[in-house]
Amino acid sequence: MATRSRTSIKLILAVAAALTAALPQALAQSSYPTRVIRIIVPTSPGGTNDALARLIAQGLSERLGRQVVAENRTGASTIIGSEIVAKSQPDGHTLLMGLSTLATNPAAYKKMPYDALRDFAPITQAVFTANLMIVHPSVPATSVKELIALAKARPGEILYASSGHGTNPHLTMELFSTMARIRMVHVPYKSSIPSLVDLLAGQVAIMTSPMPQSIPHVRTGRLRALGVTSARRIAAAPDIPTVAEGGLPGFDSVQWYGLLAPAKTPGEIIERLHKEVAAILRTPKARERLASDGAELVAGRPDEFAALIKAETVKWTRVAEAAGITPE
Numbered sequence: 001m002a003t004r005s006r007t008s009i010k011l012i013l014a015v016a017a018a019l020t021a022a023l024p025q026a027l028a029q030s031s032y033p034t035r036v037i038r039i040i041v042p043t044s045p046g047g048t049n050d051a052l053a054r055l056i057a058q059g060l061s062e063r064l065g066r067q068v069v070a071e072n073r074t075g076a077s078t079i080i081g082s083e084i085v086a087k088s089q090p091d092g093h094t095l096l097m098g099l100s101t102l103a104t105n106p107a108a109y110k111k112m113p114y115d116a117l118r119d120f121a122p123i124t125q126a127v128f129t130a131n132l133m134i135v136h137p138s139v140p141a142t143s144v145k146e147l148i149a150l151a152k153a154r155p156g157e158i159l160y161a162s163s164g165h166g167t168n169p170h171l172t173m174e175l176f177s178t179m180a181r182i183r184m185v186h187v188p189y190k191s192s193i194p195s196l197v198d199l200l201a202g203q204v205a206i207m208t209s210p211m212p213q214s215i216p217h218v219r220t221g222r223l224r225a226l227g228v229t230s231a232r233r234i235a236a237a238p239d240i241p242t243v244a245e246g247g248l249p250g251f252d253s254v255q256w257y258g259l260l261a262p263a264k265t266p267g268e269i270i271e272r273l274h275k276e277v278a279a280i281l282r283t284p285k286a287r288e289r290l291a292s293d294g295a296e297l298v299a300g301r302p303d304e305f306a307a308l309i310k311a312e313t314v315k316w317t318r319v320a321e322a323a324g325i326t327p328e
Helices: 002-031 048-064 079-086 101-108 144-153 168-180 192-200 211-219 267-281 284-292 302-323
Strands: 037-041 068-072 094-099 120-135 159-162 185-188 206-210 224-228 254-262 295-297
Touching (some): 048 068, 048 254, 079 254, 094 101, 120 211, 144 168, 159 192, 168 185, 168 206, 192 206, 254 302
Parallel strands (some): 037 068
Antiparallel strands (some): 120 254
């Protein structure tokens, strides 16, 4: 009888312990959110990432019944804003509107204050955008194939611009050079706008640039588009072939954007945020806005986003190594 009593007591204690462990997550789910939610935007106002964060913030405010604000915290190639979120309380009230730099920064910087694969809980990859490979009209190349031939005839002479060391546009051009077996000279800028200005002025010959920034200049003839950098054509510019179609099979490089929370955020909160954000992105209003910016909707699952970040980190680290890029 005593043995049965002891067994019963142990069972009761085990059940109580399990319930106690589950209580924080259950409470988090039932009461979340309890205050203002901040979406940290590690990029400057006005870009694709900023616009996307504000679109999501407005939608979440309406759906969750709590104020959600987008807050720009820029600097150090998005590292400053990303670090804020990585080191925040994992309660779903501080989120990150992350982008491709989560995967490219490890190839460009020796010391990172966070680990993108360890310190974040992915919620959803919202969208991706292709870059346009654009040249100044003075460049005697009207296709990717002709550009490759020109670069091979003039090794180390053609200047290409980027928005900075280790950025997606920089590594995209290095991937292009490696695959095409050509050598061009990198001219880094502090952001995409001054690099685009110098391309328009003919100070540099070529660059890859986000479609919303560059397509207006292509339409007016001030720049020439050789191709989009994604594996397939983009709905916003169906007349422009891919780089792969233009002469470099297998080429694929995009910039992606997605929402993340600090690691160890309760799974119930991650799932709820994913559900709400995916619904926001699929509304006709959001679809129209995204399409006008040349963005392709994804709204993927958290595990799919995690896999993407891991694969992209491996890819761009290898590209940097192959190109001899030394982390700063």
